[in-house]
Amino acid sequence: MDEENAEWVAALLALSGPNRRKMATSIMRKWPLRPCPPRLLCSSARRPTRHPRVLKEILARTCSTGSEEAGDSEIKPRQGGFAQAMERFSDPSFINTPEQKSQHAPFATLLRNSKLMQMGDPKGKVVEGEIYHVVGDDLYVDFGWKFPCVCRRPAKHPEQYVRGAKVRLRVNELELSTRFLGSSKDMTLLEADCTLLGLVRAPLSVGS
């Protein structure tokens, strides 16, 4: 017996009784496999094939590694809407960078899909920021914009407002700049104006 046929025969033998008989007769007759319901055939061999080499490939692929591959792609419990949403939204890559797929997207696309555009009028919007610097009672919070905002440490749980803490802010102005009388250009303070709403998460080193 040839080596080539040997593995084919071995794969054939691995099939269950009725499948094996079916496969063997069709190979010998070189007839196309009749379309059958999935439970009687290897799951990927749906389409009728004429060439025995193709048949061999199908056998090798589906029957050599066991039934894991065959079962995995087809037999999956259909999830309800909530379960699907839960899976999608708890995936960290979705939360952090929704634009990951657009690696080579043009700048116009990146801008159009950015948070700046989605936010609309920044006045009154609630954003999350991280404290990156503390000077006395002044907290310098970076919320992803060009400028940081400087807020006063609140009276409630002051020990938790340290560098690394995540806080929630309400945006009043994105840039504190205004035109003074007699000047041709605005004068700017190089910072944003936000109201500190509360703490989201203190860093792990701070006891609760």
Add this chain to the structure above:
Amino acid sequence: MLGSVRRCSHLAFARRAYATLVDPQEELRRQLCPMPVTLQTDAELLRDFKLKAPPSPPLPDFKPFVQSLVSVQDLFEARVHYGHRDGRLNPRMKGFLFGSRLGHTVFDLDQTLSLLHDALNFTAHVAYRQGVILFLSRHPPTLHLVERTAQECGEYSHCRRWRKGLFTNSEKQFGAVTRLPDLCIFLNTLDTVLEDHWAIGEAGRLAIPTVGIVDSDCNPSTITYPVPGNDDSIPAVRLYADLFKRTILEGKARRTKDEEGGKL
């Protein structure tokens, strides 16, 4: 009593230097029948100069390296496209903007990217030719970052108060003969929000090329390689510092490689 030292005048010195460089017969011919200087004659002189110039070794190409360093996505994530308010816009920066969103200007990162590539390429060439590079910035939040970057790539930085005349009057300011930088990289071209950095004007006077990150309230006209972008956010400045550091190190590495390989 020692006799007074006869000091040469500038003209005599220049004349002597000139005499050693030119062919005396050519010089005589020129003095006898001077050529009128026109655009035609200038072009001819330049063409002759190019033909007579000795063939120089081919300069390395840093453009592919520089283009692989940074993309529009990197600039976007580093918040480079954020500009100031419309009221702070310098009219000369209008061409670099993508537009304005609810009163806040947004840079066109496609333009920024190509200008950044040019600036990085030039920096690499200066580093390759062993030029002295000076980093300048008057932005307090990023002061230590800039100084550390300069230290890490073996170059210099000046991020403190600039005394007028540090370039133009360097011998008096430093008390010794100084070598001025061959390139000035401004990571922030403003001194306070009201004034430009004084060193931009000084570098211009002394023909020192400058690379500068210009925000929407800056003046790009006197900067050799302006790069329009955000200069106020720490992530943006961190990106620029990292890019310039890597470019300078690459330029120096290639110089070492070429010297060892015998190309120079």
